[in-house]
Amino acid sequence: MSTTVEPISEERKDAAGWLKLAFVRLGVLPFLLIIAIVAFTLLSGNFLTVNNLLNVARQSTYLTMVTMGQMLALLTGGFDLSVGTILAVTSVVGALAMSSVFAASPDLVWLAVLAGVLAGFGAGLAIGIVNGTGVALFNVSPFMMTLGMASVGFGIALYLTGGVPVYGIPDIFGAVFGFGRLFGIPAPIYATAIFVAIMYVVLNWTRFGRYLYAVGGNIKASRLSGINTRKTLFLAYVLCAALTSIAGLMLTARLETGEANIGSSMPLESIAACVIGGVSLRGGVGRLSSVVLGAIFIGLVQNGMNLARIDSYLQTVVIGILLILAVVADQFRLKLIAELRD
Amino acid sequence: MTSMAERIPAAPEASASGAQEILVLKNISKRFPGVDALIDVDFDLRRGEVHVLFGENGAGKSTLISLVSGAETLSSGTMSLNDKVVSFRSVHEARQHGISAVFQEFSLVPQLTVEENLFLGEEVTQGLFLDKPEIHRRAVSILKRLNFPLEPHRRVAYLSRAEQQMVEIAKAFRSQPAILIFDEPTASLTERETERLFALIEQAKKQGIGIIYITHRMGEVRRIGDRITVLRDGRRIATLDAKTSNDDQLIELMTGRRITQVFPKIDFRPGQSLLKVERLTLVSRSVRDISIEVKAGEIVGIAGLVGSGKSDLARACYGLEKIASGRITLGDEDITGKSVREIMQRGLFYLPADRRAEGLVLMRGARENIALPSIRAGAFSNGPFLKRRDERLKTHGLAQKVDLKPFDLERDLEHFSGGNQQKVMIAKALSREVRIFIFDEPTVGVDVGTRVAIYGFIRDLCQAGAGILLVSSDLPEILHLTNRTYVMYRGEMRAELKGQAITQDQVLRHFFERAAA
Numbered sequence: 001m002s003t004t005v006e007p008i009s010e011e012r013k014d015a016a017g018w019l020k021l022a023f024v025r026l027g028v029l030p031f032l033l034i035i036a037i038v039a040f041t042l043l044s045g046n047f048l049t050v051n052n053l054l055n056v057a058r059q060s061t062y063l064t065m066v067t068m069g070q071m072l073a074l075l076t077g078g079f080d081l082s083v084g085t086i087l088a089v090t091s092v093v094g095a096l097a098m099s100s101v102f103a104a105s106p107d108l109v110w111l112a113v114l115a116g117v118l119a120g121f122g123a124g125l126a127i128g129i130v131n132g133t134g135v136a137l138f139n140v141s142p143f144m145m146t147l148g149m150a151s152v153g154f155g156i157a158l159y160l161t162g163g164v165p166v167y168g169i170p171d172i173f174g175a176v177f178g179f180g181r182l183f184g185i186p187a188p189i190y191a192t193a194i195f196v197a198i199m200y201v202v203l204n205w206t207r208f209g210r211y212l213y214a215v216g217g218n219i220k221a222s223r224l225s226g227i228n229t230r231k232t233l234f235l236a237y238v239l240c241a242a243l244t245s246i247a248g249l250m251l252t253a254r255l256e257t258g259e260a261n262i263g264s265s266m267p268l269e270s271i272a273a274c275v276i277g278g279v280s281l282r283g284g285v286g287r288l289s290s291v292v293l294g295a296i297f298i299g300l301v302q303n304g305m306n307l308a309r310i311d312s313y314l315q316t317v318v319i320g321i322l323l324i325l326a327v328v329a330d331q332f333r334l335k336l337i338a339e340l341r342d
Numbered sequence: 343m344t345s346m347a348e349r350i351p352a353a354p355e356a357s358a359s360g361a362q363e364i365l366v367l368k369n370i371s372k373r374f375p376g377v378d379a380l381i382d383v384d385f386d387l388r389r390g391e392v393h394v395l396f397g398e399n400g401a402g403k404s405t406l407i408s409l410v411s412g413a414e415t416l417s418s419g420t421m422s423l424n425d426k427v428v429s430f431r432s433v434h435e436a437r438q439h440g441i442s443a444v445f446q447e448f449s450l451v452p453q454l455t456v457e458e459n460l461f462l463g464e465e466v467t468q469g470l471f472l473d474k475p476e477i478h479r480r481a482v483s484i485l486k487r488l489n490f491p492l493e494p495h496r497r498v499a500y501l502s503r504a505e506q507q508m509v510e511i512a513k514a515f516r517s518q519p520a521i522l523i524f525d526e527p528t529a530s531l532t533e534r535e536t537e538r539l540f541a542l543i544e545q546a547k548k549q550g551i552g553i554i555y556i557t558h559r560m561g562e563v564r565r566i567g568d569r570i571t572v573l574r575d576g577r578r579i580a581t582l583d584a585k586t587s588n589d590d591q592l593i594e595l596m597t598g599r600r601i602t603q604v605f606p607k608i609d610f611r612p613g614q615s616l617l618k619v620e621r622l623t624l625v626s627r628s629v630r631d632i633s634i635e636v637k638a639g640e641i642v643g644i645a646g647l648v649g650s651g652k653s654d655l656a657r658a659c660y661g662l663e664k665i666a667s668g669r670i671t672l673g674d675e676d677i678t679g680k681s682v683r684e685i686m687q688r689g690l691f692y693l694p695a696d697r698r699a700e701g702l703v704l705m706r707g708a709r710e711n712i713a714l715p716s717i718r719a720g721a722f723s724n725g726p727f728l729k730r731r732d733e734r735l736k737t738h739g740l741a742q743k744v745d746l747k748p749f750d751l752e753r754d755l756e757h758f759s760g761g762n763q764q765k766v767m768i769a770k771a772l773s774r775e776v777r778i779f780i781f782d783e784p785t786v787g788v789d790v791g792t793r794v795a796i797y798g799f800i801r802d803l804c805q806a807g808a809g810i811l812l813v814s815s816d817l818p819e820i821l822h823l824t825n826r827t828y829v830m831y832r833g834e835m836r837a838e839l840k841g842q843a844i845t846q847d848q849v850l851r852h853f854f855e856r857a858a859a
Contacts, residue, residue: 207467
């Protein structure tokens with residue numbers, strides 16, 4: 001008897017050890033992804049189809065862009081709670097500019113699109129510049145600064161629109177940037193892929209990228225190493241706003257209207273995606289690939305829950321729980337790392 | 343004060359040409375809000391010399407080097423480098439002028455690797471992009487030249503303090519500097535690493551590099567110093583030749599008073615056994631099969647190198663380490679595996695080595711810090727409510743007893759010198775009924791004046807019948823204060839020395855015996 005029992009328990013121990021090691025190496029995200037894919041495949045026959053997965057990828061692009069911006073702020077040890085209003089302000093200002101130019105000169109469609117894009121992007125960037133100035137120059141805590149700007153931006157967006165969606169955008173804008181396809185792949189995916197590539201190079205292969213990690217890891221040490229920490233912090237918030245603002249334009253193209261309410265869930269979802277992807281809330285730690293995967297994971301869960309007909313209010317509950325679970329898992333992982341080192 | 347400075351034989355004046363002076367500071371002052379950190383200080387540095395800055399904590403040494411290294415800017419006065427007046431707005435600018443500093447509080451980012459830290463702020467790039475292979479190549483060659491056994495790809499967070507110190511030193515040597523600044527570089531190095539650093543400094547001297555060196559250790563002053571400038575309360579007291587100076591003279595200049603004896607005479611009367619550790623092994627394996635005993639009325643030392651596990655042993659007694667096997671008893675009660683709170687209630691108190699990280703709440707004042715361990719004990723609270731009057735009176739008395747300077751119990755502790763922070767730690771311990779005190783490196787970063795005061799407290803506690811366990815890397819402390827000493831080496835007990843047998847040779851032999859074999 002005993003001879004047959006032993007090898008099995010041995011094998012089990014091996015499997016458990018391997019799982020533990022994988023968890024320590026990769027974090028919680030791969031496990032969550034596998035669980036989600038298996039669960040949703042069982043719940044709905046439509047989940048694991050090329051068409052649906054392409055849909056997930058397209059739906060996730062907006063969050064992916066915002067999450068990459070959020071990652072910049074998190075890496076420096078701060079965060080940006082105003083990403084939602086940056087999205088809203090971009091959308092509203094962009095749509096207003098676009099529709100009014102279009103109304104004034106209906107023949108110059110591309111001029112209207114260009115004017116709208118520049119106005120929207122400029123408005124979003126302006127919020128980032130204010131955030132960066134407050135955090136980097138006046139040492140306002142990122143929490144207060146971006147929370148304050150979230151209120152300012154949301155107020156402006158509502159004031160400009162009176163709470164009503166902005167219509168009158170030229171159709172071509174939505175047709176190209178929202179619904180356009182090339183070789184069967186939606187346009188937003190191309191745009192996001194390009195920005196992911198740029199972000200990868202910036203974070204891993206440039207001085208500025210190195211400084212982001214250094215400033216978040218130890219700001220005093222960075223200053224003593226001759227790094228311009230104020231500039232680094234400032235740029236982090238400005239670039240965060242830039243990425244978010246581009247997401248805002250893409251979303252406006254998809255919705256074909258400018259809306260003040262589109263970004264309200266973004267601060268939570270983008271921070272959740274980063275944390276699930278292993279970004280430390282204390283700064284200095286985080287990999288782009290995991291962060292992108294984190295954003296896609298959240299898109300996947302939302303899509304799966306939609307297919308499984310889970311109530312949209314309950315979906316919010318699930319996202320919140322996932323965020324907390326990720327943080328708990330991360331603490332547990334740190335403990336395991338400490339044990340493995342001994 | 344001035345008359346004393348005049349009595350000191352002046353250091354040989356620089357040659358009239360002034361060519362050998364690389365750095366000259368004239369009448370420099372630095373004012374912080376509410377404090378004059380430096381007042382009208384003159385200082386010069388020559389090519390190929392080691393100029394030691396000497397003084398108590400808060401004398402202005404660190405301020406002086408932060409001005410030279412560009413971390414702070416002058417309030418008044420002039421700084422000239424190679425006869426040209428300069429003013430640095432940042433560390434980066436100073437470094438471009440060839441000034442590199444090894445800071446006491448490390449300028450390392452724990453999340454980055456050794457090589458990333460080495461080139462932080464001065465990354466090698468190709469166009470816009472980092473040239474990672476070249477950074478790696480250069481890092482390897484620097485570490486090889488310095489003969490530091492560091493792996494360039496390791497994350498700094500996983501390095502020991504001594505290894506981090508090596509990275510910090512390597513950082514300063516990464517380019518060819520004209521001026522090198524060291525702020526207590528040997529504080530966490532072993533003897534052997536210290537020797538290697540001194541060899542490097544000798545080498546740098548030969549290349550004509552000027553070196554500013556801060557230390558509290560008398561031995562180092564004469565070992566590598568050429569000239570010494572003594573600072574006190576932000577003023578320059580004297581500049582003298584290192585070879586002809588002596589300890590008493592330096593201490594007198596530094597403290598402004600004559601200290602005849604650093605270590606007190608202690609009357610040991612070992613009584614009943616208070617603390618007993620039997621065959622203790624920790625889960626972390628940093629302590630293996632160790633037994634010690636501490637009696638009332640004696641001071642027991644634990645000596646050993648960095649990483650010998652001596653601190654872990656002390657922490658285990660206070661319930662801070664996970665115990666694999668063995669027993670710890672306090673009086674006749676088994677305290678193995680008990681929580682810190684339970685152990686504290688039974689009369690044992692541990693004063694950690696790292697004041698900033700573990701000892702004190704730096705952004706609060708002395709009153710709250712001193713009262714912290716005894717708030718629950720009932721002296722300062724009544725149910726859920728604080729007895730603030732009692733608290734104020736008692737902490738006031740304790741602060742007076744330890745001679746807190748400046749005597750302000752509401753000022754945030756981070757604005758006090760290291761020595762005075764240590765005094766607050768002692769006051770904390772005194773706020774309770776304690777039978778056994780464990781001091782872990784009680785005088786790290788503490789100036790001589792405060793050191794004498796701390797030794798006085800330890801003596802008084804011992805003579806009043808407390809048992810004292812003294813964990814220390816400072817050999818003279820072990821030699822002069824303890825009546826019994828255990829020597830540890832890599833988690834194992836190597837020797838127990840008693841009374842007259844505690845000599846430098848004996849202790850050192852057990853430090854190194856097996857390492858050399």
